[in-house]
Amino acid sequence: MIIQSILAVLIGAAAGVGGSVVLLQKKGKSDEKALALAEKKAAQIVQQAEAEAAKRKAELLADLEQRQQFVRDLESSAKQRDGQLERRSGDLDQKIKQFETQQKELEEIKEAVRSVREKQEQSLAKIAGMTKDEARETLMQHVERSSKDELLRRMQSLDEMTDNELSAEAKKRLATVLARVASDFTVENTVFAVPIPNEEMKGRLIGKEGRNVQTFEKATGVDLLIDESPDSVLISSFDPMRREIGRVALEALVKDGRVNPAKIEEVVKKAEEDVQQAARKAGENAALEAKVPGLPKDVLKILGALKYRSSYGQNQLAHAVEVSKIAGILAEEIGADAQVVRKAGLLHDIGKALDHDIKAPHHHISADIAKRYNLGDDVVHAIIAHHDDVEPTTVEAWIVRTADAISGARPGARRVSYEEYVQRMRDLESAALSFAGVDKVFAIQAGREVRVFVRPGDVDDLAAAKLAKEIAAKIEGELSYPGQVRVNVIRETRAAAIAA
Secondary structure, three states: OHHHHHHHHHHHHHHHHHHHHHHHHHOOOOOHHHHHHHHHHHHHHHHHHHHHHHHHHHHHHHHHHHHHHHHHHHHHHHHHHHHHHHHHHHHHHHHHHHHHHHHHHHHHHHHHHHHHHHHHHHHHHHHHOOOHHHHHHHHHHHHHHHHHHHHHHHHHHHHHHHHHHHHHHHHHHHHHHHHHOOOOOOOOOOOEEEEOOOHHHHHHHHOHHHHHHHHHHHHHOOEEEEEEEOOEEEEEOOOHHHHHHHHHHHHHHHHHOOOOHHHHHHHHHHHHHHHHHHHHHHHHHHHHHOOOOOOOHHHHHHHHHHHHOEEOOEEHHHHHHHHHHHHHHHHHHHOOOHHHHHHHHHHOOHHHHOOOOOOOOHHHHHHHHHHHOOOOHHHHHHHHOOOOOOOOOOHHHHHHHHHHHHHHHOOOOOOOOHHHHHHHHHHHHHHHHOOOOEEEEEEEHHHOEEEEEEOOOOOOHHHHHHHHHHHHHHHHHHOOOOOOOEEEEEEOOOOOOOOO
């Protein structure tokens, strides 16, 4: 097609030249020389076109030969690959047959082994007169008896090693924490005595037919003990807030000197406002001291009311701040969330400010308050889990429970009556004596340790370790106590012989 196109172009050029010649001839053939030149030029063009066509044809033939050679090479390569694939396929089929043969032989060997083992077990059973399960049980009992002492020694060694390591680390961290915590006071006196200048003031407070003292007691809800001391008046009430309002109002009346029902009502109303303001201020100061910013105003108001609440002589607001500080330092020591534990520690007993109005455990009330004001699920859980009825599930909850125990159980923090102390010691001993095999029980170290002596014939060493855990679980589940109680079970065996 390309050669034909070139020839067509050349022929067209030649025709053009020919046309020019015809025109010259039509003009009369006046210029013979020009005609000859045109014919010569046309011949040259035709010759050149034929040469170009021959050259192009040769190039096309060479390219065609190369393409045909390339196709032949591809066909040869494909044939070689087909041969290789056929050989590999044959090898693979042979290997599969070999694998199947080996697998069959292996199954036959396994079956033979199982048959031999069954025959051996049957023979052993006939010889021993026992079944397979009975023989296994006999063997296990023999191993248990022979290894019991060794297992016991290993278990005790591991327990002692772990306890010693944990105890050393815990003591180190607690010592660091307690060294960094300084309390301004540990116990606050909750009995108020208001000094009076003279006996005449006592008469004014009593009033005609006792109307002043009756008005005062009705307005404040407290009892005035006027005749208990010559130079002071005692204020008594189960409600610490009422007791504080009564104290402030009574001091104001004594200072003013005018005592009558109208003045009493006025002074009591002013005292209520002053105490509420003091509670809010105390809550703000406590949050600032505990490094817990951003608490709602209503929460700070309830928190401040703990200033007028005590437990076993321990001021509850001071206790809350102390727990928050201890918990924060513990969290920093072990890498927990310090802000969560500080907030939960500060608010863990806030329900005690309301538990005389709401019939519910104070830690449940505290958790409800934290939940109502959206203080965080971690804070709510740490608050409600600081007592035993809810198991802590976070590190922060365990830290708050530990900090609360440290603050409440350390020496001088709380005052407990002698009767309560004796009863607590008796309850500890009774809890341990209720278990079988226990001979004697002694509660020592102010109830922080219980030593249990067991009868060696009834309780072996493994049972003694189990008994210690069971006694500890019963004490934890049934008794109320500050701090921790360590249970030591002692099993003593004595042997005697007489040489005659």
